[in-house]
Amino acid sequence: MKKILWALLLSGPTTLLSAPKKVTILTDPLDNWPGATRNLMEKAAAIVFDRMSEHDIAQCAYRNAFRENVDKVRRQWGSEITVLNKNPEVTLKVLKKKLDRSILGLAQLSKAQVDPTYFRIHHLEIILNEINLNQFAEQYPAAEGDQELGLWVNTIAHELAHNFGYRHGSSGVWVKDYPGYFPTELGFCVMSNGKHGSDLGNYELRRKFKDTR
Numbered sequence: 001m002k003k004i005l006w007a008l009l010l011s012g013p014t015t016l017l018s019a020p021k022k023v024t025i026l027t028d029p030l031d032n033w034p035g036a037t038r039n040l041m042e043k044a045a046a047i048v049f050d051r052m053s054e055h056d057i058a059q060c061a062y063r064n065a066f067r068e069n070v071d072k073v074r075r076q077w078g079s080e081i082t083v084l085n086k087n088p089e090v091t092l093k094v095l096k097k098k099l100d101r102s103i104l105g106l107a108q109l110s111k112a113q114v115d116p117t118y119f120r121i122h123h124l125e126i127i128l129n130e131i132n133l134n135q136f137a138e139q140y141p142a143a144e145g146d147q148e149l150g151l152w153v154n155t156i157a158h159e160l161a162h163n164f165g166y167r168h169g170s171s172g173v174w175v176k177d178y179p180g181y182f183p184t185e186l187g188f189c190v191m192s193n194g195k196h197g198s199d200l201g202n203y204e205l206r207r208k209f210k211d212t213r
């Protein structure tokens with residue numbers, strides 16, 4: 001969530017044909033993505049844009065966002081996904097950095113520019129922690145069989161929510177800062193294809209989250 005600005009050189013765009021809309025991923029050539037890692041990231045990004053603007057996924061995120069003013073979130077995200085759905089193409093800049101192990105990704109808050117007149121979204125840009133994305137997958141709760149892919153899907157959706165201006169806590173305690181906030185719940189709902197939020201459908205876990213103040 002830190003505000004991060006730096007200059008970059010962009011490599012040639014990669015087009016993902018599997019997504020219903022045209023998704024272009026831009027990377028910094030200096031990041032030197034290994035082929036398999038880049039493929040996984042592109043696959044994850046395609047899944048995110050495939051699911052993120054769906055009604056059922058949004059409903060899942062609202063349902064689980066118990067720390068938010070859900071009416072406010074519903075109004076804002078509802079108008080943003082309308083633009084996303086009418087937007088035939090989207091460009092996402094993905095940077096890869098070696099960060100502390102506790103961080104999965106970073107994104108600048110409210111970086112995205114939503115143009116409701118021409119149905120365009122500009123300035124989507126996220127940073128992924130290559131340390132965790134390669135080593136942390138097993139420790140992270142994942143809903144789908146492919147844990148590593150799920151982790152990337154979750155992280156990309158979460159960071160994109162920050163680009164759209166949604167935030168969560170910052171006390172440094174996961175259970176206080178993340179569950180019940182829109183970026184977290186959107187991430188888990190996109191990852192699970194609308195099945196559940198960060199409680200993974202576990203009632204006890206949900207109660208624990210809700211009891212944490």
Ligand SMILES: [Zn+2]
Nearest residue numbers: 001158168183
């Ligand atoms: Zn976050």
